[in-house]
Amino acid sequence: MKVQSSRDFKLQRDVDYGTPEQNKAVKQIVADIKQEGDAALFRYTEKFDGARLSRDNVRVTQEELQAAYKHVEDSFVSAIRAAADNIRAFHARQKRNSWMDLQPDGTILGQIIRPLQRVGVYVPGGKASYPSSVLMNVIPAQIAGVPEIVMVTPPATGGKEGIDPYILVAAAEAGVNEIYRVGGAQAVAALAFGTESIAPVDKICGPGNIYVALAKREVYGAVDIDSIAGPSEIVVLADDTAEPAYIAADLLSQAEHDEMASAILVTPSQALAEAVAAEVERQLRVLPREAIARASVDNYGAIIVVETLEEGISVVNRLAPEHLEIVTQDPMALTGAVRNAGAIFLGPYSSEPVGDYFAGPNHIIPTNGTARFSSPVDVDDFIKKSSLIYYSKEALLRDGKTIIELARREGLEAHARAVEIRLENEAKGGEADGE
Amino acid sequence: MKVQSSRDFKLQRDVDYGTPEQNKAVKQIVADIKQEGDAALFRYTEKFDGARLSRDNVRVTQEELQAAYKHVEDSFVSAIRAAADNIRAFHARQKRNSWMDLQPDGTILGQIIRPLQRVGVYVPGGKASYPSSVLMNVIPAQIAGVPEIVMVTPPATGGKEGIDPYILVAAAEAGVNEIYRVGGAQAVAALAFGTESIAPVDKICGPGNIYVALAKREVYGAVDIDSIAGPSEIVVLADDTAEPAYIAADLLSQAEHDEMASAILVTPSQALAEAVAAEVERQLRVLPREAIARASVDNYGAIIVVETLEEGISVVNRLAPEHLEIVTQDPMALTGAVRNAGAIFLGPYSSEPVGDYFAGPNHIIPTNGTARFSSPVDVDDFIKKSSLIYYSKEALLRDGKTIIELARREGLEAHARAVEIRLENEAKGGEADGE
Numbered sequence: 001m002k003v004q005s006s007r008d009f010k011l012q013r014d015v016d017y018g019t020p021e022q023n024k025a026v027k028q029i030v031a032d033i034k035q036e037g038d039a040a041l042f043r044y045t046e047k048f049d050g051a052r053l054s055r056d057n058v059r060v061t062q063e064e065l066q067a068a069y070k071h072v073e074d075s076f077v078s079a080i081r082a083a084a085d086n087i088r089a090f091h092a093r094q095k096r097n098s099w100m101d102l103q104p105d106g107t108i109l110g111q112i113i114r115p116l117q118r119v120g121v122y123v124p125g126g127k128a129s130y131p132s133s134v135l136m137n138v139i140p141a142q143i144a145g146v147p148e149i150v151m152v153t154p155p156a157t158g159g160k161e162g163i164d165p166y167i168l169v170a171a172a173e174a175g176v177n178e179i180y181r182v183g184g185a186q187a188v189a190a191l192a193f194g195t196e197s198i199a200p201v202d203k204i205c206g207p208g209n210i211y212v213a214l215a216k217r218e219v220y221g222a223v224d225i226d227s228i229a230g231p232s233e234i235v236v237l238a239d240d241t242a243e244p245a246y247i248a249a250d251l252l253s254q255a256e257h258d259e260m261a262s263a264i265l266v267t268p269s270q271a272l273a274e275a276v277a278a279e280v281e282r283q284l285r286v287l288p289r290e291a292i293a294r295a296s297v298d299n300y301g302a303i304i305v306v307e308t309l310e311e312g313i314s315v316v317n318r319l320a321p322e323h324l325e326i327v328t329q330d331p332m333a334l335t336g337a338v339r340n341a342g343a344i345f346l347g348p349y350s351s352e353p354v355g356d357y358f359a360g361p362n363h364i365i366p367t368n369g370t371a372r373f374s375s376p377v378d379v380d381d382f383i384k385k386s387s388l389i390y391y392s393k394e395a396l397l398r399d400g401k402t403i404i405e406l407a408r409r410e411g412l413e414a415h416a417r418a419v420e421i422r423l424e425n426e427a428k429g430g431e432a433d434g435e
Numbered sequence: 436m437k438v439q440s441s442r443d444f445k446l447q448r449d450v451d452y453g454t455p456e457q458n459k460a461v462k463q464i465v466a467d468i469k470q471e472g473d474a475a476l477f478r479y480t481e482k483f484d485g486a487r488l489s490r491d492n493v494r495v496t497q498e499e500l501q502a503a504y505k506h507v508e509d510s511f512v513s514a515i516r517a518a519a520d521n522i523r524a525f526h527a528r529q530k531r532n533s534w535m536d537l538q539p540d541g542t543i544l545g546q547i548i549r550p551l552q553r554v555g556v557y558v559p560g561g562k563a564s565y566p567s568s569v570l571m572n573v574i575p576a577q578i579a580g581v582p583e584i585v586m587v588t589p590p591a592t593g594g595k596e597g598i599d600p601y602i603l604v605a606a607a608e609a610g611v612n613e614i615y616r617v618g619g620a621q622a623v624a625a626l627a628f629g630t631e632s633i634a635p636v637d638k639i640c641g642p643g644n645i646y647v648a649l650a651k652r653e654v655y656g657a658v659d660i661d662s663i664a665g666p667s668e669i670v671v672l673a674d675d676t677a678e679p680a681y682i683a684a685d686l687l688s689q690a691e692h693d694e695m696a697s698a699i700l701v702t703p704s705q706a707l708a709e710a711v712a713a714e715v716e717r718q719l720r721v722l723p724r725e726a727i728a729r730a731s732v733d734n735y736g737a738i739i740v741v742e743t744l745e746e747g748i749s750v751v752n753r754l755a756p757e758h759l760e761i762v763t764q765d766p767m768a769l770t771g772a773v774r775n776a777g778a779i780f781l782g783p784y785s786s787e788p789v790g791d792y793f794a795g796p797n798h799i800i801p802t803n804g805t806a807r808f809s810s811p812v813d814v815d816d817f818i819k820k821s822s823l824i825y826y827s828k829e830a831l832l833r834d835g836k837t838i839i840e841l842a843r844r845e846g847l848e849a850h851a852r853a854v855e856i857r858l859e860n861e862a863k864g865g866e867a868d869g870e
Contacts, residue, residue: 015656076844079837090544093536101528108781109525109795116808117774130845166844202808221450224808245860249853256849288848335823339552343822346543349831350824351857353850357841358834360544361822373551373637373659375820385810387778387796388770389785396784399793402514406792409511409601410565413723414691415788418684422786425680 001251001265001280003273003303011319013231013260013300013368018214026185026214033189038196044186049125051155053181058197060163060179068168076166080173083358084135090360091143094379106392113383115145116224118199120191121176122206123167125154125183131170132356136363136377137206138174144382150201151176152191154183183208185215192219203382226377230368231260233300234352235321235341237312237334238276240269242327243348247272248279250325250351255296256289262300264319266312273303313337320371323352342371396422436686436700436715438708438738446754448666448695448735448803453649461620461649468624473631479621484560486590488616493632495598495614503603511601515608518793519570525795526578529814541827548818550580551659553634555626556611557641558602560589560618566605567791571798571812572641573609579817585636586611587626589618618643620650627654638817661812665803666695668735669787670756670776672747672769675704677762678783682707683714685760685786690731691724697735699754701747708738748772755806758787777806831857 018026032040042053069077100110121137123129134151141149151171156162163181171179180198182190188208194200204216205226216225234254236247251263267273280297287293306312313334316324320340328334331346338344342365343355356363364377400423407415453461467475477488504512535545556572558564569586576584586606591597598616606614615633617625623643629635639651640661651660669689671682686698700711715732722728741747748769751759755775763769766781773779777800778790791798799812835858842850 075840079840079844082834082837083841090536093534094546099528101525107794111529111796111813112779114774127846132841132845221805224805243860245856246853249849249856252849253847253853256847283849283852287852288846293849331825338821339549341821343824344547346823346825349828349857350826351831351853353838353842353847353853354826354831354834355822355824356850358838359542359824359826361546361824365822370656370659371819371821373819376822378546378820380815383810384806384808385813386773386776386806387790387800387811388781389778389790389794389796390766390781391785391789391794393784396786396789399517399789402517403788403793405510405514406518406567407788409514410567411562412688412691412788414684414687414718414728415791417718417722418681418688418786418788421680421684422784425678 001277001297001301001303003277003305009302009304009315011233011262011264011300011369013262015230015368016210018210022210023214026211026218029185030189030215030218033186033195034193041182041186041190041195041197044184045155045182048184049155051181053155055197058180058182060168060181062177065168065172065177065179068165068172071165072169077169077173080131080135080170083132084139084173086358086360087135087139088143091140091379095143096383100388105394105398107395108388108390110388112386112388114386115147116202116382116384117146118148118150118201119146119382120201120204121149121151122188122204122208122212123151123153124208124212125156129153129164129167131166132363133207134167134170135174138171138176140362140377140379141382142175144379146382148178149176150178150180150191150198152180152182152187155181185211188212188215188219192223205377226381227366227370227374229364231262232257232367233262233264233321234323234325235264235266235316235319236325236327237266237309237316238272238327239267239309239329240272241329242272244272244275244279246348246351247276247327248283251276251280251301252283252287252293253351253353254323255293255301256287259292259295260300261296263297264301265303266306266315267303268306268308268312270305273305277303309334310337316341320369322365322367322371325350325352340372342366342376393426397426436712436732436736436738438712438740444737444739444750446668446697446699446735446804448697450665450803451645453645457645458649461646461653464620465624465650465653468621468630469628476617476621476625476630476632479619480590480617483619484590486616488590490632493615493617495603495616497612500603500607500612500614503600503607506600507604512604512608515566515570515605518567519574519608521793521795522570522574523578526575526814530578531818535823538830540829540833542830543823543825545823547821547823549821550582551637551817551819552581553583553585553636554581554817555636555639556584556586557623557639557643557647558586558588559643559647560591564588564599564602566601567798568642569602569605570609573606573611575797575812575814576817577610579814581817583613584611585613585615585626585633587615587617587622590616620646623647623650623654627658640812661799661816662801662805662809664799666697667692667802668697668699668756669758669760670699670701670751670754671760671762672701672744672751673707673762674702674744674764675707676764677707679707679710679714681783681786682711682762683718686711686715686736687718687722687728688786688788689758690728690736691722694727694730695735696731698732699736700738701741701750702738703741703743703747705740708740712738744769745772751776755804757800757802757806760785760787775807777801777811828861832861
């Protein structure tokens, strides 16, 4: 990694919006599913995944779900349970109550918090299938009180219908038991519009390849979607109390994700900068995913030497990283000045993987600078709010003229009259003149 | 209005995504502003609005803002102040605190709530400019703690630079004093990317014409945007205790908005259905915006007669209306069963305009069925959350092996090693082997 000294470092990565051909293909798939339902869903599944499905076998059975436990280690089950407990405990603290404001004149105003009714979680197949992501999508929805959570995941390719048993166990541990073996744009469209086999949902979340991402954009509006994940990043802000080997390992844990991932160290210590650069190279050489991590480090990695930690914080705020580690003498002292970061890891023991898998906060976090205005996935993503207005007669008689004035000022006469007819009628004793 | 008896009534309105020409024009404008800044902003303002601007006069001055008060009635200023007080009081109850969970082993987990730094509010010009919407967009952002709130609104056409004084007074009363006289797609692009005159924002909200809506979609990702408002609707669920003239007036207050607006009565009472139909016609004939309201009623209005109020609730939940009025003997008794509605108005005195202008809840509410999964504008729209993880040494030593197991299971070796290097090093007494 190159050591740079620059106040103007800017991270620029393009988001993939697909080729025109990919966009066209996805539009066609979505339209076909909307029109034909299961027939199109099964046709595309055979075409893209090589699996022949019907209404009888599209849904994963309880027996399959239970059988998956035989194919995973007991220690994995324990680990997933421990992680799920922590994730549940953290997200439970985000749950909110409906509230009311009862006023002396009898008026009641309020905000009603309700869960979405039905949510679909997309889980990618193959190497990109992560049991931890199942927990991170499903548990906040459960805590929100969503009564129906459904999962879709592609069947294994080559005519087999098996799904990774680790994914099935994670789903079962999270409490999902409505799972369909479909994937790709066709699965997203089926969730959005429903087919004979799959009832439509209100929101679709979970990561996927470019076809899945484009299909989510295409169905947005008919249903809600989560944000489309971009390339991921970590920024470590450290001083010379930091252990270079730890920092290097944390940078590489981000870099191994993807060639577009970005790992950046910001430090006022030239010595730490050089030590970390050497450590990164040393650790890189023995990493299984060396090629990916090296591409990430070479293209989007940086070690930025700043004058002071305060300047470091201003670099952090400009980058608005998904993950921020603060590894300094007194990390809490700097936390108040952080304006933009999706998740903040403090101190030498809060390595990013602790949060990715286990601590409890969500690992789905805004990427690519969007932490400026968005937030990690949480319970709020699975609720909706309704306003409640019960206006009393006394309040309407008191405020009616003011409301009429504002409505007339905006040229909305029928708005004014809807209030006026009540005022006039109540003045006459409650007998409407329209009768 | 036709009285229908149908369980299968479905409201279908298309959302306007613009013509290919409009989309192309907007892309060009956005690209030009991004590239050229003020030069393009002023060029498009002259072209579309006929106003010649420069860095010296693009921003509305304090003197203009104060002068606007001379052009509005004192009663308007009082009305706006009273409305603003109510809106502030309601939204203040939505404000949330950052929180921490301090665990006995020294670990601290938390969620940090912070305001966005800078928000742009678009206010349309001409007849669609509503002072009440200024309050509804600005006040929640203020309550959230957004330090910089900036407004853009088109200059009056025909070479003049005047802005509707009612809008300026509403802005001043809401506390906005950074206002630029630009509008259209060029204003949206200026807010998103910044120009020499206008610093970029983190989020853009507020309604506008098709060019504004398309520009918001185009810049989404670089900044956050609010949802794109669709055609608006009201559903009234009423029994024979309701006053037909009130119900008709409320239906028309929605219908006068726009030819695509939808006003629907759902009732188990055939007598009420017929009385409301007659009242609608009677009131329509003397309405200034009769043509608009009549088109709305004819095309998207309905009176649906159901067997029971419970069946009525299920129709409501299927429609997921923006506004729902429940005007029955005991409206609270039905409220618990409402799953999908943006704002719920209870009883005979809670006419929709009470909420549109005055009561306190926001009048920007999900339209066209999206109340299934989205919510009225509120303080949450102007905050972002960060997770906080301070993991203690004790906790890492205890949980490290579990985290390593989960990381290896997902094939992310560098993740595992970032934890492992700490475990090994701490076992050796804290001297990293990388040195």
